[in-house]
Ligand SMILES: NC(=O)c1ccc[n+]([C@@H]2O[C@H](COP(=O)([O-])OP(=O)(O)OC[C@H]3O[C@@H](n4cnc5c(N)ncnc54)[C@H](O)[C@@H]3O)[C@@H](O)[C@H]2O)c1
C-alpha cells in the first residue's frame with residue numbers, strides 16, 4: 198500500500214482550515230500550523246476550529262500544532278494560508294524547516310505592498326525554489342461553503358503541469374473539483390484583483406445602486422483585470438475561467454465574502470475605521486487595491502475601478518463623488 202500524501206497547512210484561519218479539511222477528505226494526512234496554543238488544543242480535542250469555522254467537524258486525519266518544524270516535517274505539500282502582507286516574514290522564519298523537495302502551495306489572493314509581487318513571486322524570492330515547485334489554488338471558494346462540503350470547482354496552477362496534477366489529485370473530493378492550469382500569472386491576478394472589484398461591488402450595493410451597476414462593475418472589472426494580465430503575459434482566456442469570472446461572481450454576489458461585506462459597510466456610510474473594527478478576518482483587497490494599482494502603473498495599464506476603490510478606501514473620497522467621477526470618464530469603445 199502506498200504512503201498517504203502528507204500536507205502541512207500554515208495558517209489555521211478560515212481558508213487554511215477549510216482547505217485542510219478538503220485535503221483530509223481527499224485522503225491526505227494533514228497538519229495545520231496555528232500561532233496560538235489554545236486554538237491548537239481546541240482543534241485537537243474538540244475537532245472544531247471555534248474561531249474561524251464554528252460548527253464544522255474536522256476529520257480525524259487532520260491535526261493541529263503550534264510547532265512549525267513538526268508541521269513542516271516530511272510534507273509533500275506545504276500550503277501557505279496567511280495574510281498576503283505577512284507571508285514574506287512568515288516564510289523567512291519557516292524556510293529552514295521546509296521538507297526537501299516539498300511543493301509550496303499558495304492559497305493567498307493578494308499582491309505585496311511595496312514590491313507589487315504576486316504571492317508565488319514572494320515565495321520564489323524568499324525560498325529560491327523554482328516555479329516548477331510552486332503552485333497556486335484559486336477560484337470561487339468561499340471557505341464556509343467549502344467547509345460545509347457544498348460543491349465548488351477550483352483551479353490548481355503550476356508552470357509544471359505534472360506538479361499541478363499531483364496537487365489536483367491530493368485535493369479532489371466529491372464536493373471539491375480542481376482543474377489544472379499552467380497560467381500561474383493569470384490565476385493569481387484573477388484572485389487578487391477580484392477582491393478589489395468585490396470591494397467596488399460591495400460599495401455599490403451599500404449605496405443601493407442596483408443590479409445593473411453590479412453587472413457593469415463585474416464586467417468592466419474583468420476587463421481591467423484582463424488588461425493587466427495581458428500586460429504581464431497571462432493568457433486572456435484564464436480570466437473567463439474559474440480564477441477570473443468564476444471567483445468574481447462568487448465574491449461579488451455573496452454576503453460571505455469579507456471584501457464584498459467590507460465594501461457594503463463603506464457604501465452604507467461607515468467610516469474606514471468603523472469598517473475595519475467590525476471586520477474580523479482578512480479582507481485582502483483593502484491593502485491589495487494599492488499594490489494592484491502600483492502594479493498597473495508600473496506596466497502603464499489603466500484600471501479605473503481599482504483607482505476608484507483606492508480613492509475611497511485610502512484617500513477618504515466620498516463614494517458619491519467617486520461614482521460621479523467614474524461615470525463621467527470620457528466615452529470609449531468597449532474593447533480598448
Ligand atoms: N476565507 C476564504 O473564503 C478564502 C478563500 C480563498 C482564498 N482565501 C485567501 O486565503 C488567504 C488567507 O485568508 P483566510 O480567509 O484564511 O484569512 P483569516 O483571516 O481567516 O485567517 C488568517 C490566518 O493567518 C493568521 N495570521 C494573521 N496574521 C499573521 C501573522 N502576522 N503571522 C502568521 N499568521 C498570521 C491568522 O492567525 C489566521 O490563522 C487570503 O489571502 C485570502 O484572500 C480566503
Ligand SMILES: O=P(O)(O)OC[C@H](O)CO
Nearest residue numbers: 336337338339454455456
Ligand atoms: O471572503 P473573501 O472576499 O476573501 O473571498 C473569499 C474567496 O476568495 C472567494 O473565492
